[in-house]
Amino acid sequence: MAKSLCRIVISLLFFLPGFASALQDTIPEDSAGFRDFLVLQKEVPGLGARFFVAGTRTLDLNTPDSAYGFAQVDSGYLSPIYIDFLQAAELEGLLLSDSVPYRLDYMVLSEPASAAAAREFVAGRIRSGDYLVKTGPEDEVEDLVALASNTRYAPVEKFRLKFVSDYRLFGVTLTIVFFFLVAIIMITSMLIMKAGKNKRENLQKEYSRLIVDPLTTLLFEKDLGEIQAMDQSELDSFFPKNLMAKPLYQHELIDSIIGLNKKMKGDFKEKLKALYKKLGLDKLSVKMLHHKNWDMATMALVQINEMDLVEALPEVKKFTNSKNFHVRSMAVSTLLNLSEKVDLVFLRDQTYPLSHWQQMNYLRIIRFVSPQKDLKLGILFDSKNRSIRLFGIKLVRILGRVDMIEKLSALAGGVSDEEKIEILETYAALGAYMESAFVNECLRSENPSLSLAAAKAAAVVGDAESAEILLELVQSETVFRNKLAYLKGLYGLDAARFAEFTSSDSHPELQDIRDHILDPMLQNV
Amino acid sequence: MKKILIIEDDKLISSLVQFRLKKDGYETHLVADGNEGILAIDALIPDLIITDVMMPFRSGIEIIHHAKQSQPDTPIIVLSSLGEEEQVVLEAFNLGVADFVPKPFNPNELAIRVKRILK
Numbered sequence: 050m051a052k053s054l055c056r057i058v059i060s061l062l063f064f065l066p067g068f069a070s071a072l073q074d075t076i077p078e079d080s081a082g083f084r085d086f087l088v089l090q091k092e093v094p095g096l097g098a099r100f101f102v103a104g105t106r107t108l109d110l111n112t113p114d115s116a117y118g119f120a121q122v123d124s125g126y127l128s129p130i131y132i133d134f135l136q137a138a139e140l141e142g143l144l145l146s147d148s149v150p151y152r153l154d155y156m157v158l159s160e161p162a163s164a165a166a167a168r169e170f171v172a173g174r175i176r177s178g179d180y181l182v183k184t185g186p187e188d189e190v191e192d193l194v195a196l197a198s199n200t201r202y203a204p205v206e207k208f209r210l211k212f213v214s215d216y217r218l219f220g221v222t223l224t225i226v227f228f229f230l231v232a233i234i235m236i237t238s239m240l241i242m243k244a245g246k247n248k249r250e251n252l253q254k255e256y257s258r259l260i261v262d263p264l265t266t267l268l269f270e271k272d273l274g275e276i277q278a279m280d281q282s283e284l285d286s287f288f289p290k291n292l293m294a295k296p297l298y299q300h301e302l303i304d305s306i307i308g309l310n311k312k313m314k315g316d317f318k319e320k321l322k323a324l325y326k327k328l329g330l331d332k333l334s335v336k337m338l339h340h341k342n343w344d345m346a347t348m349a350l351v352q353i354n355e356m357d358l359v360e361a362l363p364e365v366k367k368f369t370n371s372k373n374f375h376v377r378s379m380a381v382s383t384l385l386n387l388s389e390k391v392d393l394v395f396l397r398d399q400t401y402p403l404s405h406w407q408q409m410n411y412l413r414i415i416r417f418v419s420p421q422k423d424l425k426l427g428i429l430f431d432s433k434n435r436s437i438r439l440f441g442i443k444l445v446r447i448l449g450r451v452d453m454i455e456k457l458s459a460l461a462g463g464v465s466d467e468e469k470i471e472i473l474e475t476y477a478a479l480g481a482y483m484e485s486a487f488v489n490e491c492l493r494s495e496n497p498s499l500s501l502a503a504a505k506a507a508a509v510v511g512d513a514e515s516a517e518i519l520l521e522l523v524q525s526e527t528v529f530r531n532k533l534a535y536l537k538g539l540y541g542l543d544a545a546r547f548a549e550f551t552s553s554d555s556h557p558e559l560q561d562i563r564d565h566i567l568d569p570m571l572q573n574v
Numbered sequence: 575m576k577k578i579l580i581i582e583d584d585k586l587i588s589s590l591v592q593f594r595l596k597k598d599g600y601e602t603h604l605v606a607d608g609n610e611g612i613l614a615i616d617a618l619i620p621d622l623i624i625t626d627v628m629m630p631f632r633s634g635i636e637i638i639h640h641a642k643q644s645q646p647d648t649p650i651i652v653l654s655s656l657g658e659e660e661q662v663v664l665e666a667f668n669l670g671v672a673d674f675v676p677k678p679f680n681p682n683e684l685a686i687r688v689k690r691i692l693k
Contacts, residue, residue: 315682
């Protein structure tokens with residue numbers, strides 16, 4: 050600690066004399082030098098200069114237009130205090146050129162002082178760091194203060210530049226503004242949509258109220274013939290023209306008529322259908338078929354189907370291969386339901402695969418309409434679509450179309466294994482004994498699924514050769530499940546051969562299968 | 575004049591039935607849901623109730639329960655779709671409904687059944 054203090058004191062002893070001598074070098078000792086020094090500084094805060102001219106002069110020093118601007122005092126003339134030493138030097142030059150004797154007084158903090166005092170004042174300011182000495186003429190270009198004083202002050206512009214240049218601030222602000230904007234747009238849209246929906250719902254309620262009375266009156270007070278014979282003016286008295294022009298009213302009327310049609314029976318149904326056509330709603334249904342939204346097109350198909358609009362069937366046919374599942378399904382259902390001559394060509398040409406749901410749906414309709422209509426099922430076998438061909442074979446089986454066996458027989462040789470399995474099931478279901486050769490051929494197939502399906506069919510429509518093949522298969526088969534299926538086929542076909550075979554072979558696995566087949570409790574296991 | 579209470583949520587169907595029964599000279603009252611139906615049974619004390627099974631708030635079975643407790647002698651006709659479960663229909667008959675009219679139906683046929691029951 051003592052060492053450090055000693056070092057500081059020694060440093061100060063060395064530093065202060067050096068600093069004092071540097072000051073002496075900066076501020077000249079002589080009065081002329083000091084004056085030049087002040088002219089170079091131009092201004093030193095707190096220091097000024099004043100000229101005094103003694104006595105009464107012939108030279109005009111104090112008139113308003115005088116270049117001197119001196120003020121007259123008791124003993125002479127006194128100039129203003131100059132804080133700019135450059136101006137003071139100019140005045141001094143003027144006095145010298147006019148040969149006017151003068152005295153220069155320094156002013157320290159507005160008080161007269163000697164040159165030595167002024168010099169000491171300047172030295173004190175320099176020491177305290179309040180004043181920085183200029184050592185040469187000012188370069189205005191490099192002087193920041195000078196530059197700043199020349200630049201226009203524009204705070205808004207400055208802020209804007211800063212805002213844009215700060216990309217993070219700009220990005221955040223932009224995001225917030227964007228979210229606010231989106232929120233406002235969404236809320237406004239929701240409000241508009243909600244208002245629209247409410248308006249629509251109110252109108253729907255009003256229209257359905259307006260529809261009830263005329264519809265009820267027409268259904269009870271007019272018979273079918275009278276409805277069909279109604280002219281436009283009479284229709285207008287029930288359903289006003291101005292309302293009929295409104296799509297929402299038309300929509301409500303269609304919904305009401307279709308809803309009633311579903312819940313009514315007897316002549317009411319016929320009256321509703323006649324009214325539907327009389328009001329021209331059938332044309333709207335056909336027009337709606339071509340709507341770009343699939344749900345509207347499907348709704349139009351439902352309307353055509355419900356109201357038996359047979360005249361719209363050519364249009365409906367165009368939608369049987371629609372890319373939309375619902376439209377396609379509904380179009381086929383409508384055609385199956387309404388078409389008098391169901392030739393099923395539209396189904397044959399369908400390129401999309403039939404789903405199980407579609408098959409079930411079509412089958413339900415076909416089963417319902419098949420007693421009244423001549424279904425040309427054979428057309429389906431010519432389809433390029435495998436799922437349609439399979440559906441055709443299933444239809445033969447489910448509808449019990451024995452007359453189609455010959456047709457199936459003709460194509461059975463050249464179809465895929467999946468179709469062969471379906472044909473085998475059909476032969477078994479219809480008892481097609483004459484097709485045993487095909488069954489035997491399938492029994493020999495290398496495809497286990499086809500061979501097993503053939504074993505199942507052989508139990509019903511097999512012959513002696515089938516039994517022989519089955520025995521061969523049992524002996525060569527290693528998979529338990531397949532062996533069981535073959536033996537089941539053999540048991541169904543020829544119980545005596547089955548008993549003979551199983552009693553001659555004491556293999557435990559074979560005995561297990563035999564017990565399984567003969568146990569009535571396990572028949573369906 | 576005999577009073578008939580029709581409890582049916584389909585406004586068009588109830589209006590048709592009302593129109594047909596009014597023609598036969600009955601006083602008819604419409605309500606559109608189960609809750610209103612139960613209140614109307616107690617308030618009106620009808621001579622016959624025609625009710626749907628599937629309705630808002632309370633089912634037709636609950637209405638039949640209530641009617642059989644508060645007015646056991648009032649005959650009830652159930653007007654409902656065939657698609658509904660057989661169990662529901664059987665339950666309605668077990669509770670003592672006078673008749674069951676399946677939808678789709680013919681209002682004239684319903685009017686004949688009403689006439690027969692109220693004779």
